[in-house]
Amino acid sequence: MNENPDALHREVEQLRRAMETRPVIDLARGALMASFSLNRHDAWNVLVTVSQHSNSKLHQVAEHVLGSINGEPLPQPLQKHLAAALAPFRTKPDTPPDKLNAPTTPPDTYEAATE
Template sequence: MTQHEEPAEKIEELQAEVAQLRQALASHAVVDQAIGVVIALSGLTPERGWEVLRTVSQHTNIKLRDVARHVVRWPDAGSLPTDIRRALRRALVEARAVHGGRSLVAPDQRCRGRGGALSGKTE
Protein backbone atom coordinates (compact mmCIF):
# COMPACT_ATOMS: atom_id res chain seq x y z
CA MET A 1 0.00 0.00 0.00
CA THR A 2 1.33 3.42 -0.89
CA GLN A 3 1.12 6.52 1.24
CA HIS A 4 -1.68 7.89 -0.97
CA GLU A 5 -3.81 4.75 -0.88
CA GLU A 6 -4.02 4.67 2.91
CA PRO A 7 -5.58 8.15 3.32
CA ALA A 8 -7.93 7.46 0.38
CA GLU A 9 -9.17 4.28 2.05
CA LYS A 10 -9.62 6.12 5.34
CA ILE A 11 -11.65 8.83 3.58
CA GLU A 12 -13.89 6.18 2.02
CA GLU A 13 -14.39 4.51 5.41
CA LEU A 14 -15.26 7.83 7.03
CA GLN A 15 -17.67 8.75 4.23
CA ALA A 16 -19.44 5.41 4.63
CA GLU A 17 -19.64 5.92 8.39
CA VAL A 18 -21.09 9.42 7.95
CA ALA A 19 -23.71 8.04 5.55
CA GLN A 20 -24.66 5.34 8.08
CA LEU A 21 -24.91 7.88 10.87
CA ARG A 22 -27.12 10.12 8.76
CA GLN A 23 -29.40 7.19 7.98
CA ALA A 24 -29.54 6.22 11.65
CA LEU A 25 -30.40 9.78 12.65
CA ALA A 26 -33.21 9.97 10.10
CA SER A 27 -34.56 6.57 11.17
CA HIS A 28 -34.40 7.56 14.83
CA ALA A 29 -36.42 10.71 14.17
CA VAL A 30 -39.14 8.75 12.35
CA VAL A 31 -39.28 6.15 15.11
CA ASP A 32 -39.62 8.90 17.73
CA GLN A 33 -42.48 10.45 15.75
CA ALA A 34 -44.20 7.07 15.46
CA ILE A 35 -43.86 6.57 19.22
CA GLY A 36 -45.69 9.89 19.59
CA VAL A 37 -48.53 8.61 17.41
CA VAL A 38 -48.76 5.44 19.50
CA ILE A 39 -48.80 7.51 22.70
CA ALA A 40 -51.63 9.65 21.29
CA LEU A 41 -53.61 6.54 20.38
CA SER A 42 -53.10 4.73 23.63
CA GLY A 43 -52.00 6.96 26.48
CA LEU A 44 -49.09 4.60 27.08
CA THR A 45 -45.67 5.79 28.16
CA PRO A 46 -42.95 6.40 25.57
CA GLU A 47 -41.22 3.19 26.67
CA ARG A 48 -44.41 1.20 26.11
CA GLY A 49 -44.93 2.98 22.78
CA TRP A 50 -41.48 1.79 21.72
CA GLU A 51 -42.40 -1.76 22.77
CA VAL A 52 -45.61 -1.60 20.74
CA LEU A 53 -43.72 -0.57 17.61
CA ARG A 54 -41.09 -3.25 18.21
CA THR A 55 -43.83 -5.87 18.64
CA VAL A 56 -45.51 -4.78 15.40
CA SER A 57 -42.17 -5.00 13.61
CA GLN A 58 -41.48 -8.48 14.95
CA HIS A 59 -44.95 -9.84 14.22
CA THR A 60 -45.07 -8.47 10.69
CA ASN A 61 -41.41 -9.14 9.87
CA ILE A 62 -41.13 -5.52 8.69
CA LYS A 63 -38.16 -3.40 9.75
CA LEU A 64 -38.94 -1.10 12.66
CA ARG A 65 -38.05 2.03 10.68
CA ASP A 66 -40.47 0.97 7.92
CA VAL A 67 -43.26 0.31 10.42
CA ALA A 68 -42.55 3.75 11.91
CA ARG A 69 -42.69 5.39 8.47
CA HIS A 70 -46.12 3.88 7.82
CA VAL A 71 -47.41 4.98 11.23
CA VAL A 72 -46.13 8.54 10.75
CA ARG A 73 -47.57 8.75 7.22
CA TRP A 74 -50.86 7.22 8.32
CA PRO A 75 -52.79 10.50 8.71
CA ASP A 76 -51.83 11.68 5.22
CA ALA A 77 -52.07 8.27 3.56
CA GLY A 78 -55.42 7.60 5.18
CA SER A 79 -54.66 3.99 5.99
CA LEU A 80 -52.10 1.54 7.22
CA PRO A 81 -51.07 -1.63 5.41
CA THR A 82 -53.38 -4.40 6.63
CA ASP A 83 -50.68 -6.45 8.35
CA ILE A 84 -49.37 -3.41 10.24
CA ARG A 85 -52.88 -2.25 11.17
CA ARG A 86 -53.80 -5.66 12.58
CA ALA A 87 -50.53 -6.08 14.46
CA LEU A 88 -50.76 -2.54 15.84
CA ARG A 89 -54.31 -3.09 17.03
CA ARG A 90 -53.28 -6.34 18.78
CA ALA A 91 -50.17 -4.79 20.31
CA LEU A 92 -52.14 -1.81 21.63
CA VAL A 93 -54.82 -4.02 23.15
CA GLU A 94 -52.18 -6.18 24.83
CA ALA A 95 -50.17 -3.19 26.07
CA ARG A 96 -53.26 -1.50 27.51
CA ALA A 97 -54.35 -4.73 29.21
CA VAL A 98 -50.96 -5.15 30.87
CA HIS A 99 -49.91 -1.55 31.48
CA GLY A 100 -53.10 0.47 31.43
CA GLY A 101 -53.36 3.65 29.45
CA ARG A 102 -56.22 5.32 27.73
CA SER A 103 -56.73 6.90 24.39
CA LEU A 104 -55.73 10.54 24.26
CA VAL A 105 -57.41 10.97 20.87
CA ALA A 106 -61.17 10.68 20.53
CA PRO A 107 -62.15 7.63 18.44
CA ASP A 108 -63.70 9.83 15.76
CA GLN A 109 -60.37 11.67 15.34
CA ARG A 110 -58.30 8.57 14.58
CA CYS A 111 -57.79 9.27 10.90
CA ARG A 112 -61.34 8.14 10.10
CA GLY A 113 -61.77 10.86 7.50
CA ARG A 114 -59.52 8.93 5.15
CA GLY A 115 -60.32 5.42 6.26
CA GLY A 116 -57.32 4.97 8.52
CA ALA A 117 -58.93 3.94 11.77
CA LEU A 118 -57.45 0.91 13.45
CA SER A 119 -60.79 -0.84 13.14
CA GLY A 120 -60.26 -0.89 9.40
CA LYS A 121 -63.60 0.79 8.77
CA THR A 122 -63.93 3.73 6.43
CA GLU A 123 -66.45 6.53 6.36
Protein backbone atom coordinates (compact mmCIF):
# COMPACT_ATOMS: atom_id res chain seq x y z
CA MET A 1 0.00 0.00 0.00
CA ASN A 2 2.08 2.89 -1.28
CA GLU A 3 -0.27 5.81 -0.59
CA ASN A 4 0.95 9.30 -1.23
CA PRO A 5 1.44 10.96 2.21
CA ASP A 6 0.16 14.27 0.85
CA ALA A 7 -3.00 12.62 -0.46
CA LEU A 8 -3.58 10.92 2.89
CA HIS A 9 -3.06 14.20 4.71
CA ARG A 10 -5.59 15.95 2.43
CA GLU A 11 -8.10 13.17 2.97
CA VAL A 12 -7.71 13.35 6.73
CA GLU A 13 -8.19 17.13 6.63
CA GLN A 14 -11.31 16.77 4.46
CA LEU A 15 -12.78 14.21 6.84
CA ARG A 16 -11.96 16.39 9.84
CA ARG A 17 -13.63 19.39 8.20
CA ALA A 18 -16.69 17.30 7.33
CA MET A 19 -17.00 16.19 10.96
CA GLU A 20 -16.82 19.82 12.10
CA THR A 21 -19.38 21.18 9.65
CA ARG A 22 -21.87 18.31 9.54
CA PRO A 23 -23.74 19.20 12.76
CA VAL A 24 -24.45 22.75 11.51
CA ILE A 25 -25.68 21.40 8.19
CA ASP A 26 -27.92 18.83 9.89
CA LEU A 27 -29.38 21.49 12.21
CA ALA A 28 -30.12 23.78 9.27
CA ARG A 29 -31.73 20.91 7.42
CA GLY A 30 -33.90 20.21 10.45
CA ALA A 31 -34.85 23.88 10.68
CA LEU A 32 -35.92 23.89 7.04
CA MET A 33 -37.87 20.68 7.57
CA ALA A 34 -39.74 22.17 10.53
CA SER A 35 -40.26 25.61 9.03
CA PHE A 36 -41.38 24.57 5.56
CA SER A 37 -42.72 21.04 6.09
CA LEU A 38 -39.97 19.51 3.97
CA ASN A 39 -38.69 15.96 4.14
CA ARG A 40 -34.97 15.25 4.73
CA HIS A 41 -34.22 14.87 1.05
CA ASP A 42 -35.98 18.09 0.00
CA ALA A 43 -34.38 20.11 2.82
CA TRP A 44 -30.95 18.81 1.76
CA ASN A 45 -31.65 19.76 -1.86
CA VAL A 46 -32.70 23.27 -0.81
CA LEU A 47 -29.42 23.77 1.07
CA VAL A 48 -27.35 22.38 -1.81
CA THR A 49 -29.22 24.50 -4.38
CA VAL A 50 -28.71 27.69 -2.37
CA SER A 51 -25.04 26.81 -1.90
CA GLN A 52 -24.49 26.22 -5.60
CA HIS A 53 -26.45 29.23 -6.83
CA SER A 54 -24.91 31.62 -4.31
CA ASN A 55 -21.40 30.23 -4.82
CA SER A 56 -21.16 29.66 -1.07
CA LYS A 57 -19.95 26.70 0.91
CA LEU A 58 -22.73 24.48 2.19
CA HIS A 59 -21.77 24.95 5.83
CA GLN A 60 -21.81 28.74 5.38
CA VAL A 61 -25.35 28.62 4.00
CA ALA A 62 -26.33 26.40 6.93
CA GLU A 63 -24.77 28.83 9.42
CA HIS A 64 -26.73 31.72 7.89
CA VAL A 65 -29.98 29.74 7.99
CA LEU A 66 -29.41 28.97 11.68
CA GLY A 67 -28.47 32.58 12.35
CA SER A 68 -31.71 33.75 10.78
CA ILE A 69 -33.63 31.59 13.25
CA ASN A 70 -31.86 33.47 16.04
CA GLY A 71 -32.87 36.83 14.58
CA GLU A 72 -29.81 37.59 12.48
CA PRO A 73 -30.65 38.94 9.03
CA LEU A 74 -30.09 36.53 6.16
CA PRO A 75 -27.80 38.17 3.57
CA GLN A 76 -29.83 39.53 0.66
CA PRO A 77 -28.32 37.21 -2.00
CA LEU A 78 -29.05 34.18 0.18
CA GLN A 79 -32.61 35.41 0.77
CA LYS A 80 -33.23 35.43 -2.96
CA HIS A 81 -31.65 32.02 -3.53
CA LEU A 82 -33.45 30.48 -0.57
CA ALA A 83 -36.80 31.87 -1.73
CA ALA A 84 -36.17 30.49 -5.22
CA ALA A 85 -35.15 27.07 -3.87
CA LEU A 86 -38.27 26.92 -1.68
CA ALA A 87 -40.66 28.14 -4.39
CA PRO A 88 -41.49 24.66 -5.76
CA PHE A 89 -42.65 23.61 -2.30
CA ARG A 90 -44.94 26.61 -1.93
CA THR A 91 -46.95 26.00 -5.10
CA LYS A 92 -49.20 23.38 -3.57
CA PRO A 93 -52.82 24.08 -4.50
CA ASP A 94 -54.68 26.02 -1.84
CA THR A 95 -58.10 24.99 -0.63
CA PRO A 96 -60.67 27.38 -2.13
CA PRO A 97 -62.09 29.67 0.59
CA ASP A 98 -65.63 28.43 -0.03
CA LYS A 99 -64.51 24.85 0.78
CA LEU A 100 -62.92 25.62 4.16
CA ASN A 101 -64.87 24.18 7.10
CA ALA A 102 -67.76 23.29 4.85
CA PRO A 103 -70.34 21.04 6.50
CA THR A 104 -70.38 17.49 5.18
CA THR A 105 -74.16 17.20 5.44
CA PRO A 106 -76.68 19.18 3.41
CA PRO A 107 -77.56 22.57 4.98
CA ASP A 108 -81.14 21.61 5.85
CA THR A 109 -80.02 18.58 7.89
CA TYR A 110 -76.91 20.21 9.38
CA GLU A 111 -78.75 21.88 12.25
CA ALA A 112 -80.56 18.68 13.17
CA ALA A 113 -77.30 16.74 13.11
CA THR A 114 -75.64 19.16 15.55
CA GLU A 115 -78.52 19.44 18.05
